[in-house]
Amino acid sequence: MTDSPTLSTTPAIRVDAVSKRYGRTLALDEISFDVRERELFALLGPNGAGKTTLMHILSTILAPDSGVAEVAGSDVVRAALEARSRLGIVFQEPSLDDRLTVRENLNLHGLVFGVPRKLRKERIDEMLALVELTDWADKTARTLSSGMKRRLEIARALIHDSEILLLDEPTVGLDAQTRNRIWGYIHRLQAELGLTVVVTTHYIEEVENCDRVCIIDHGKVLAIDTPDTLRNAHGQQLLRVVPATDQDRADILQRYADRVVHRTGPEIALNSDEAFVATFLAEFGTRVVALTKEVPSLETVFLSLTGRELRDRAADVRERTAAFGRRGGEHTR
Ligand SMILES: Nc1ncnc2c1ncn2[C@@H]1O[C@H](COP(=O)(O)OP(=O)(O)OP(=O)(O)O)[C@@H](O)[C@H]1O
Ligand SMILES: [Mg+2]
Secondary structure, eight states: OOOTTTGGOOOSSEEEEEEEEETTTEEEEEEEEETTTTTTEEEOOOOOHHHHHHHHHHSSSSOOSSEEEEETEEEETHHHHHHHHHHEESSOOOOOTTTSSSSHHHHHHHHHOOOHHHHHHHHHHHHHTTTTTGTTTBGGGGGSSHHHHHHHHHHHHHTTOOOOEEEETTTTTOHHHHHHHHHHHHHHHHHOOOEEEEEESSSSGGGGGGGGGEEETTEEEEEEEOOHHHHHHHHHOOEEEEEEEEHHHHHHHHHHHEEEEEEETTTEEOOHHHHHHHHHHHHHHHEEEEEEESSSHHHHHHHHSSSSSSSHHHHHHHHHHHHHHHHTTOOOO
């Protein structure tokens, strides 16, 4: 037998036509993608898109109805233990033992995964340092802040020397500063430890620095590529306007019917370019209370792929326009 040239190209994760149904809900609909070794790969999708279902299948705790998923070449159903040993996992739901100390939580995990005592101690100290919890080692987990608990869960996922890290919404519900800090660790894990990282999120701004982004919605893959390529291929330039009155709204919708991409609450999003902005201002400049130009972004990629916003813009817009008077208010650009 000759050395197989395909060996080095085995993807870290392979998902091939995986489907999963819960009763009448088709949570995953023949999803396929590969994650390369050492890649930082983001799964981006709104609530209910199927992200956690996919993470559970990759974690070997849920079997797909059909299709194949492999972790480091091991089938998650037929070789679940082998697959599991290569993975570090941070679940969406918190899963620490609140009564144990930080160090005890890590030690217990090491014991479960059969990490020898001396190595366990070394790994625990190394990982505590990495997530900056060394000073908290002997505190009970219950006393940590939400951000610290998340950092402890990331450290725990790495005690058994896993090479692929699955993170399901590691930053959900955390403040912006804590979210940035957690992303700092994620980038370090990829760069310094050479880990493959698969992370789910519904915060679009978080995936800008990932190697590739897989956009999923209703259990289907809509697009997979680098953030730049996605922006170039699917991003639209938008003009978002909030008409001053119902009549203004009706007139804008009628005049530019072929440009309307989306309507959210009081806002209308129009397909745009520089020439169109000037035209619009000349015609309706005094008939809107807010106007925002939006360059192609992952937000507009998501909008053009799904026809929906990922985040709740209606609430954003209500907040933004609450400060404006009625007709002829100041414009935001
Ligand atoms: N145990 C379950 N029983 C029934 N339906 C489920 C179950 N788990 C998930 N679902 C449904 O499957 C779909 C996908 O859910 P999933 O949790 O995978 O989505 P998600 O992308 O992780 O969402 P979120 O952003 O809210 O975490 C949803 O419609 C959800 O309601
Ligand atoms: Mg989820």
